[in-house]
Amino acid sequence: MRFVHDHQAEHAVSVLRRVIDLPRSTYYAWLNYQPSQREWDDNVLLDEIQDIHTLSCYTYGAPRVLGQLRHRGHRVGRHRVARIMVKHALVGVHGRKKWRRDKPDTVYAPDLLERDFSATRPDERWVLDISEFHCLDGKLFLAGIRDLFDKTLVGCGSRANARRPTGSFRPS
Secondary structure (H helix, E strand, C coil): CHHHHHCCCCCCHHHHHHHCCCCHHHHHHHHCCCCCHHHHHHHHHHHHHHHHHHHCCCCCCHHHHHHHHHHCCCCCCHHHHHHHHHHCCCCCCCCCCCCCCCCCCCCCCCCCCCCCCCCCCCCCCEEEEEEEEEECCEEEEEEEEEECCCCCEEEEEEECCCCCCCCCCEEC
16 A cells, blocks of 8 residues: 555556555555544553553563553553553563472482582483473473583483483483
8 A cells, every 4th residue: 555655656546556456445545544532542552651661671561551550640441551562562571480399298319429520430420400491382391311421411301291201211
């Protein structure tokens, strides 16, 4: 539509519309478009939302932005603020899942290495690390076994749950 509008001095509008396969009604609806009162109000509200979002160092989400808007005297709903923020890609900082200690009666594995991570020959000491990744399909657990002598990866494995591996590690 912008192409037709920008080149209408050189060519007829009907020819330009036909070239880009644009219906007449669509072009003239775009040309004569007048924003509604709600769109005007949303743009005014957007300026306020962006100001609050910037002042919060981009940490506030829709609930906190709503509180600040109400504090400034705006009467607006939570869903409207959320809709405007989503439309303009304004996202707050998400809360992190807090780490919690296990139950008091949990038995931890003994420290067989006694915090000595040195080895004098290959295959003398191995260590294992498990990492948890949050993916679109859920969680993915990745485990790797490392030889402390030369820091090579001895084996690795991955699962969609954190159950104990049953011989699923493969040498690297």
